Amino acid sequence: MAEEIAQIASSSSAVLRPVSNASRVTALQNIHEYLRAGKGKILEANKADMEAAEKANVAAPLIKRLDLSKGDKFDTMLQGVLDVASLPDPLGNVTFANRLDDGLDLYRVTCPIGVLLVIFESRPEVIANITALAIKSGNAVILKGGKESFHSFAAISGLVREALEGTEIPPGAVQLIESRQEVSELLKQDKYIDLVVPRGSNELVRSIKSNTKIPVLGHADGLCSVYVHCDADVDMAARIVVDSKTNYVAACNAAESLLLQRSALQSHLPTLAKALIDAGVSLKVTPEISESLKQADVEGTASATIGSAEDKDFETEFLSLTIAVAAVEGVEEAIKHINSHSSKHTDSIVTASKEIADKFLNGVDSSGVFWNASTRFSDGFRYGFGTEVGISTSKIHARGPVGLEGLTCYQYQLRGTGQVVADYVGAGGKKEFKHENIDI
Amino acid sequence: MAEEIAQIASSSSAVLRPVSNASRVTALQNIHEYLRAGKGKILEANKADMEAAEKANVAAPLIKRLDLSKGDKFDTMLQGVLDVASLPDPLGNVTFANRLDDGLDLYRVTCPIGVLLVIFESRPEVIANITALAIKSGNAVILKGGKESFHSFAAISGLVREALEGTEIPPGAVQLIESRQEVSELLKQDKYIDLVVPRGSNELVRSIKSNTKIPVLGHADGLCSVYVHCDADVDMAARIVVDSKTNYVAACNAAESLLLQRSALQSHLPTLAKALIDAGVSLKVTPEISESLKQADVEGTASATIGSAEDKDFETEFLSLTIAVAAVEGVEEAIKHINSHSSKHTDSIVTASKEIADKFLNGVDSSGVFWNASTRFSDGFRYGFGTEVGISTSKIHARGPVGLEGLTCYQYQLRGTGQVVADYVGAGGKKEFKHENIDI
Numbered sequence: 091m092a093e094e095i096a097q098i099a100s101s102s103s104a105v106l107r108p109v110s111n112a113s114r115v116t117a118l119q120n121i122h123e124y125l126r127a128g129k130g131k132i133l134e135a136n137k138a139d140m141e142a143a144e145k146a147n148v149a150a151p152l153i154k155r156l157d158l159s160k161g162d163k164f165d166t167m168l169q170g171v172l173d174v175a176s177l178p179d180p181l182g183n184v185t186f187a188n189r190l191d192d193g194l195d196l197y198r199v200t201c202p203i204g205v206l207l208v209i210f211e212s213r214p215e216v217i218a219n220i221t222a223l224a225i226k227s228g229n230a231v232i233l234k235g236g237k238e239s240f241h242s243f244a245a246i247s248g249l250v251r252e253a254l255e256g257t258e259i260p261p262g263a264v265q266l267i268e269s270r271q272e273v274s275e276l277l278k279q280d281k282y283i284d285l286v287v288p289r290g291s292n293e294l295v296r297s298i299k300s301n302t303k304i305p306v307l308g309h310a311d312g313l314c315s316v317y318v319h320c321d322a323d324v325d326m327a328a329r330i331v332v333d334s335k336t337n338y339v340a341a342c343n344a345a346e347s348l349l350l351q352r353s354a355l356q357s358h359l360p361t362l363a364k365a366l367i368d369a370g371v372s373l374k375v376t377p378e379i380s381e382s383l384k385q386a387d388v389e390g391t392a393s394a395t396i397g398s399a400e401d402k403d404f405e406t407e408f409l410s411l412t413i414a415v416a417a418v419e420g421v422e423e424a425i426k427h428i429n430s431h432s433s434k435h436t437d438s439i440v441t442a443s444k445e446i447a448d449k450f451l452n453g454v455d456s457s458g459v460f461w462n463a464s465t466r467f468s469d470g471f472r473y474g475f476g477t478e479v480g481i482s483t484s485k486i487h488a489r490g491p492v493g494l495e496g497l498t499c500y501q502y503q504l505r506g507t508g509q510v511v512a513d514y515v516g517a518g519g520k521k522e523f524k525h526e527n528i529d530i
Numbered sequence: 531m532a533e534e535i536a537q538i539a540s541s542s543s544a545v546l547r548p549v550s551n552a553s554r555v556t557a558l559q560n561i562h563e564y565l566r567a568g569k570g571k572i573l574e575a576n577k578a579d580m581e582a583a584e585k586a587n588v589a590a591p592l593i594k595r596l597d598l599s600k601g602d603k604f605d606t607m608l609q610g611v612l613d614v615a616s617l618p619d620p621l622g623n624v625t626f627a628n629r630l631d632d633g634l635d636l637y638r639v640t641c642p643i644g645v646l647l648v649i650f651e652s653r654p655e656v657i658a659n660i661t662a663l664a665i666k667s668g669n670a671v672i673l674k675g676g677k678e679s680f681h682s683f684a685a686i687s688g689l690v691r692e693a694l695e696g697t698e699i700p701p702g703a704v705q706l707i708e709s710r711q712e713v714s715e716l717l718k719q720d721k722y723i724d725l726v727v728p729r730g731s732n733e734l735v736r737s738i739k740s741n742t743k744i745p746v747l748g749h750a751d752g753l754c755s756v757y758v759h760c761d762a763d764v765d766m767a768a769r770i771v772v773d774s775k776t777n778y779v780a781a782c783n784a785a786e787s788l789l790l791q792r793s794a795l796q797s798h799l800p801t802l803a804k805a806l807i808d809a810g811v812s813l814k815v816t817p818e819i820s821e822s823l824k825q826a827d828v829e830g831t832a833s834a835t836i837g838s839a840e841d842k843d844f845e846t847e848f849l850s851l852t853i854a855v856a857a858v859e860g861v862e863e864a865i866k867h868i869n870s871h872s873s874k875h876t877d878s879i880v881t882a883s884k885e886i887a888d889k890f891l892n893g894v895d896s897s898g899v900f901w902n903a904s905t906r907f908s909d910g911f912r913y914g915f916g917t918e919v920g921i922s923t924s925k926i927h928a929r930g931p932v933g934l935e936g937l938t939c940y941q942y943q944l945r946g947t948g949q950v951v952a953d954y955v956g957a958g959g960k961k962e963f964k965h966e967n968i969d970i
Contacts, residue, residue, distance in 0.1 A: 104869055108892045188914045203925055284925045303739035305926050326948040333950030337957055429544055451943050452548045463946030474628045474965035485643055485724045486745050487927040490942045502930045503891050506903030508766040510773030517777055525914035
């Protein structure tokens with residue numbers, strides 16, 4: 091069963107690979123039309139999901155996330171498909187070109203990866219977005235969404251398949267699977283599946299990596315930090331720390347820890363603590379910070395301070411109005427602390443000094459390294475990518491917000507006129523390579 | 531033990547990361563000097579390896595490959611270190627820049643991956659090359675070479691570590707390990723190791739992928755094909771097929787199968803078969819090809835034809851003067867055959883038609899797709915990359931010949947002036963993003 095799904099995806103991928111951008115755009119416009127026309131059907135399925143979630147006593151905020159009828163969510167989802175369609179074609183772009191010899195030209199050309207297996211959460215609108223990104227980038231995709239939205243997913247993917255009939259894209263290019271059992275069987279299909287994209291917890295991503303030979307582009311937890319240097323403008327620092335922590339606590343680009351230079355404890359800590367406390371944040375602090383807060387006597391500190399911060403608190407994704415706070419000696423120790431505790435997602439420094447900022451940006455090994463800006467800017471829309479598959483915490487292929495480019499790879503196309511290596515140096519011959527840059 | 535090795539590599543990587551290109555070049559020049567001065571010591575160790583291999587009855591051609599004193603091998607190895615040193619700095623290059631808003635600039639900047647675990651074969655000169663590539667690209671590396679060259683490896687890596695003393699690069703950035711046991715323990719250190727680069731058989735690469743959560747950049751078998759279309763110049767086709775097959779049979783970019791358009795059996799097969807037979811190649815042919823050869827009555831066919839080619843012969847890396855031959859209906863069937871049988875390494879078409887060639891180049895899902903050129907051109911030196919870690923058969927991150935660029939990744943550096951997302955659309959505010967291209 092899983093093998094059959096993977097085979098269908100693989101053969102669909104071969105058909106999809108050479109399809110022109112114009113035809114991919116037409117297919118996405120078709121999908122947009124079918125989803126628009128099928129709104130009633132989709133919302134009905136969505137209602138069934140919400141009712142099932144209520145029966146299963148799913149927490150109210152989670153049920154809210156399932157609701158496709160809320161506000162302009164449905165229209166935003168539809169618009170997202172058109173937005174992806176109108177992005178520049180990510181395929182067939184020449185990123186390197188070299189004349190090896192007269193009549194022997196080498197081109198590095200972007201191409202689809204092939205078959206993607208994307209495992210994502212329950213927000214029903216995500217399936218339309220991922221489908222659009224996969225088709226636009228010429229990849230076949232096997233989708234597995236969180237079970238709470240299964241009826242919505244089934245309704246949407248059913249319409250997607252109907253929409254693909256009569257286009258150049260085989261309906262087998264988009265397949266929805268239902269069970270976890272199928273996922274674990276699909277993870278064995280490394281002959282047919284080229285990339286697994288799990289969006290979820292660290293545990294999910296680690297467990298998938300343990301159970302497959304297929305490359306994994308992990309989208310896992312975000313353990314983001316803000317480091318405040320002693321020369322930072324204190325109001326700017328407070329605004330950045332509060333935004334990073336509180337703008338959307340459930341986001342992976344929200345800050346989970348605050349590091350403060352030791353020499354800034356007197357000058358900066360009271361303002362930072364007050365700003366966080368006023369924003370409703372609980373502080374998990376080291377004994378040193380605790381002592382310093384006592385001396386400063388900031389209003390509300392006593393009730394906002396919860397327990398004593400241990401090392402593991404700097405490796406915890408609170409996903410709530412809680413932040414771990416510690417002092418460090420300076421930028422070097424901040425870099426070291428972040429490199430050993432963070433999830434290499436996004437980390438920010440607040441400082442007036444370009445030199446200190448550069449040290450931080452070049453020393454921190456995270457996909458996003460920010461100077462005087464909130465960690466929350468780490469996002470495909472804010473980066474100007476139009477949309478994103480998610481924010482990769484992997485260290486190869488694609489890091490940070492992954493747009494269409496992250497779903498492509500490249501091939502070397504060599505266009506010759508009958509050359510053989512035996513004529514060239516290094517393989518028995520005398521001819522030298524020219525290796526002249528070709529203007530792209 | 532393995533954890534300690536990985537930890538040392540990781541902390542060395544943090545020191546190496548911000549080191550300037552000038553200092554990395556100095557370190558490589560130091561290594562060059564130490565290896566030059568230590569030539570006697572290295573050749574002595576190399577002799578011990580060769581004697582051990584002889585005692586163990588290792589095949590003569592393999593012993594030849596171990597011999598560092600042969601010809602200009604040693605000097606070429608030394609020169610390779612300087613060549614890598616003089617390549618452009620692969621780090622700190624801005625590959626994308628976008629003004630998100632006034633005073634909020636986003637840069638995508640190339641950076642090292644971190645810690646590499648490279649598993650390679652026994653050719654002793656390879657260790658110097660990989661060491662040079664790792665240091666130049668700012669990565670710490672853990673090296674495991676084939677056991678036949680262990681003494682040579684130990685002598686070279688000992689000198690490398692001595693050479694690094696007194697440079698900005700910590701000696702822990704280059705570590706040699708000895709046993710397979712250590713490899714399997716290191717494969718568990720996904721907290722510290724960022725990328726495994728195995729160079730070897732498909733079995734080795736698959737086994738490593740099965741046993742680690744660390745991303746794997748596989749350098750495995752090459753199952754390369756040449757497809758000859760009916761309109762191909764027959765002499766050009768013969769030259770390309772012979773070169774692809776015979777120039778260096780042990781190479782991964784050597785051809786293992788020949789596909790011929792059915793309508794070209796009479797016009798092309800006799801010449802192609804004769805050229806291959808004259809070059810000492812044995813043919814493993816399908817019944818259809820066998821029949822056609824009989825009719826053509828090419829001299830020597832009988833003794834050169836071995837057995838009847840089955841499907842599995844088109845999935846076999848012969849690494850010898852043997853080639854599997856089949857007829858296909860046309861370019862579409864050739865693409866299908868290659869996509870389902872080849873190892874997605876390098877495949878070539880010989881045709882006079884640009885249209886047919888484009889169909890092939892856009893349809894074949896391999897890292898190298900060639901038109902009218904030998905598969906043997908698939909190589910870092912020939913591509914103009916200066917040198918290579920190997921030829922990747924992975925489909926993400928880096929495909930084909932992997933040079934310095936394949937050992938880097940990128941970070942997004944955001945340089946702001948105090949911005950928070952709460953002021954912008956989508957996160958509670960009204961400010962719009964500008965998303966203006968910044969000239970790089």
